[in-house]
Amino acid sequence: MFAYAIRRLLVAVPTLFVIITLAFFLMRLAPGGPFDSDRVLPPAIEKNIMAHYNLDLPLWQQYLKYLGGLVQGDFGPSFRVRDFSVAELIMSGFPASLQIGGTAILLAVMIGVSLGAFAALRQNSLTDYSVMGVAMVGIAVPNFVMAPLLTLVLGVYLSWLPVAGWGGGAFANKVLPIVALALPQIAYISRLTRGSMVEVLNANFVRTARAKGLREQLVVVRHALKGALLPVVSYLGPATAAVITGSVVIETIFDIPGIGRYFIQGALSRDYTLVMGVMIFYAVLIMVLNLVVDLLYAVLDPKVRYT
Amino acid sequence: MIHTTASADAMAGMEELEGRSLWQDARIRLFRNKAAVVSMVVLGIIAVMAVLAPYLSPHPYDEVYWERIQMGPDFENAHWFGTDGNGRDLFVRTLYGARVSLMVGILATTVSLIIGVTYGAVAGYVGGRVDNLMMRFVDVMYSLPFMFFVILLMVIFGRNIFLIFIALGAVEWLTMARIVRGQTLSVKRKEFIEAAHAGGVSSVKIIFRHIIPNVLGPVIVYMTLTIPQVILTESFISFLGLGVQEPLTSWGVLISEGARVMEQSPWMLMFPALFLAVTLFAFNFIGDGLRDALDPKDR
Numbered sequence: 001m002f003a004y005a006i007r008r009l010l011v012a013v014p015t016l017f018v019i020i021t022l023a024f025f026l027m028r029l030a031p032g033g034p035f036d037s038d039r040v041l042p043p044a045i046e047k048n049i050m051a052h053y054n055l056d057l058p059l060w061q062q063y064l065k066y067l068g069g070l071v072q073g074d075f076g077p078s079f080r081v082r083d084f085s086v087a088e089l090i091m092s093g094f095p096a097s098l099q100i101g102g103t104a105i106l107l108a109v110m111i112g113v114s115l116g117a118f119a120a121l122r123q124n125s126l127t128d129y130s131v132m133g134v135a136m137v138g139i140a141v142p143n144f145v146m147a148p149l150l151t152l153v154l155g156v157y158l159s160w161l162p163v164a165g166w167g168g169g170a171f172a173n174k175v176l177p178i179v180a181l182a183l184p185q186i187a188y189i190s191r192l193t194r195g196s197m198v199e200v201l202n203a204n205f206v207r208t209a210r211a212k213g214l215r216e217q218l219v220v221v222r223h224a225l226k227g228a229l230l231p232v233v234s235y236l237g238p239a240t241a242a243v244i245t246g247s248v249v250i251e252t253i254f255d256i257p258g259i260g261r262y263f264i265q266g267a268l269s270r271d272y273t274l275v276m277g278v279m280i281f282y283a284v285l286i287m288v289l290n291l292v293v294d295l296l297y298a299v300l301d302p303k304v305r306y307t
Numbered sequence: 308m309i310h311t312t313a314s315a316d317a318m319a320g321m322e323e324l325e326g327r328s329l330w331q332d333a334r335i336r337l338f339r340n341k342a343a344v345v346s347m348v349v350l351g352i353i354a355v356m357a358v359l360a361p362y363l364s365p366h367p368y369d370e371v372y373w374e375r376i377q378m379g380p381d382f383e384n385a386h387w388f389g390t391d392g393n394g395r396d397l398f399v400r401t402l403y404g405a406r407v408s409l410m411v412g413i414l415a416t417t418v419s420l421i422i423g424v425t426y427g428a429v430a431g432y433v434g435g436r437v438d439n440l441m442m443r444f445v446d447v448m449y450s451l452p453f454m455f456f457v458i459l460l461m462v463i464f465g466r467n468i469f470l471i472f473i474a475l476g477a478v479e480w481l482t483m484a485r486i487v488r489g490q491t492l493s494v495k496r497k498e499f500i501e502a503a504h505a506g507g508v509s510s511v512k513i514i515f516r517h518i519i520p521n522v523l524g525p526v527i528v529y530m531t532l533t534i535p536q537v538i539l540t541e542s543f544i545s546f547l548g549l550g551v552q553e554p555l556t557s558w559g560v561l562i563s564e565g566a567r568v569m570e571q572s573p574w575m576l577m578f579p580a581l582f583l584a585v586t587l588f589a590f591n592f593i594g595d596g597l598r599d600a601l602d603p604k605d606r
Contacts, residue, residue: 015447023456026463140587142539144546144559145580148566156570245454249547253566263455264547267462275462279455 005295012287019283020070024063027272053077075277080269086277089262096166097251097258101243103178108185108239113232115186116193117225123198131190138187143246147180147253164255177254181246185239192235197228226300233297237290244282333524336600343596346589353405353586360402368399369554377572388578391564400556401579407557408586411471412538416530418476419537423483424526428514430484431491442488445481453478454540461549468551471544475537486529490522497521524601531594535587542583558583 041049050056053076054065069076075086119131154176155163167173200206201224209223210216248260255261259278266274337343356363365385366372372384376394380387388397430441457474464470494500495518503513538558544550545559558579565576 011447018447023459026459029463136588136591140535140591141580141584142542142587144543144566145562145584148562148569148576149580152569152573152576248454249543252547263458267458268548270462272462275459279459282455 004298005291008291008294012291016280016283016287020067020280021063023276023279024066027276028059028062053079070280075280076273078266078271078274080266080271080274086274089274090259090277090281093257093259093262096256097247097260100174100177100181100250100256100258101240101247103174104181104185104243104247105236105239107178107182108189108243109232109236111182112186112189113193113225113229116190116195117197117220117228119190119194120197120201120228121220128194132194135187135190138183139191143180143184144249144253146183147176147250150176150180151253164253166256173254177250177256180253181243181250184246185243188239189232189235192231193228196231197224200224200227203227230297230301233293233300236296237286237293240289240293241286244286333597333600337596340596340599342592343600346592346596349585350589350593353582353589354409357402357405357409360399360406363402364396364399366396366399368403368556369395371395377568377575379572379574389572389574391561391575392568397561397575397578400561401558401582404556404558404561404579405582405586407468407551407555408538408541408583411468411475411541411557412534414472415475415479415537415541416533418473419479419483419533420526420530422476423480424487424519424522426480427484427487427489428491428518428522431488432495432510432514432518434492434495438488442485445484448481454543457540457544458547458549461544468555471541471550475540478540479533479537483526483529483533486525487519487522490525491518494518494521528594528598528601531590531597535590535594538583538590539587 047056054062057065066076073087075090078084078086078089081089115131115135119128122128151163154161161175162170162173165173205227206219206224209219214223244260247258248263250256251258251260252264259281262274263278265271266278360368364387372390372394374394375381375384375386375390377392378386378390378394380389386396386398388401391397391400426441426445430438457471457478460470460474500513500517503517508516541550541557542559542562545557546563547559548563551557551560561579562576562583565572565574565579569576
């Protein structure tokens, strides 16, 4: 398995390289420089600014410089947020994003698996149909609709929770963003769990376990659920990607000082280095998490052996 | 999954009704699914309303009524959904949003369909090292954070609606390619392909004449599920202010405008959100219904 992990990493490096190269040259294709403004700068000052951001060098030198910086974890200076480097911005946003996103994933797995298993155990009952109906709502109603609706009801009408803002990381401020981010994933995971659980419950080894006279609880938890969880584990990769994407919109709606909000601000103000830095950061994150999920899968499923 | 053998029990019940093809069979099963039928009717109504939008309301979509800014639903002046923050009629704007969303959904899905089906069929049919290489490429593409690439494209090349079509289509073809490849692998071992081979039909012709028509079932199911995904993604991008631009509009734009003022004028959020959610629901139900209809094993 160690060899497999290494090989996966070796594939990831060229992929990353392609992403960076593509993004870099796309950015330079963009019409207009990042410092085009209504104000006409004196040529000397403009030259100084260009030199500060290395924009006076030939393109290939800029590219090499950028790559060299990346290797050392330097994403370059932000074009718009004065006096901050992109790495500093990412690091300042990461804690908030991680708390929201990480909790949302945990919540989604716990609630999704429980709901799905519950529905499968009472297949074709009212409980089953209502759980699956709610899951359908979770899938069809996007989080950028769900978030304002939740805010309207819980924040504005009932005033139980703050409507937006980070509040220095207060618990009450995190509830709505986490719930809004987790809901679609809860829906997907519960549907997945229900499907595989129904299949597993009809499998021979579950019948054997029952025939041995094991308590129903043991049969469900130790035998059925373990097998039913495999599709959920393999969905965790796409789920993380979805949560990261979702966090962009959630952070913007709730005004949370995370990476996603920087990304959107950067995109709207054409802060190329910031947008690109965040994109590379996300790419690395998604790849690493995917690798972890695949290795986890190998640990759980004895049928999968990576050599 | 489906191919030539419909489910045995379905066959047994229809001995007296001879000569029913798989597709007729599927249609009957689909029309027996109430959720799917209701969804088709609802979608049909939304689509017709979107097409006839200019005739359904006396107001043009970009006309500003200064004296009626951000008003609730008002039947006297025929503002059935009220007006937006610029005093434009929300009913017409919601329908124009429907036009954009449905068009993006259908066009981007068509792009993904063409790329995905061709790519998957070629990979599956040729097989061997080519297949390996092609699918490895798909794997690599899968691991890219695509939404961010689309946003980057929007930032760099400006907010162009055709770019959205192409970008979304180019993103969504990956799963389609995987599905078609898997299907192709199983179809290409069938006797009729061998017969075509023996008859001297060229590979290109075999792929397009014999393979692709026989993998259409899962492709149609997945297509119905891709459309809502594309609509959702377009709304997502527009919601963030990076998609469709004024004075044109889309549900994502309307929802984001509505969310900003939902405390004073909740209807500005409710109506577009309702339309988007209902459309996504309907496509999902139709997709589920089609899957059940085309793949009796899965029930």
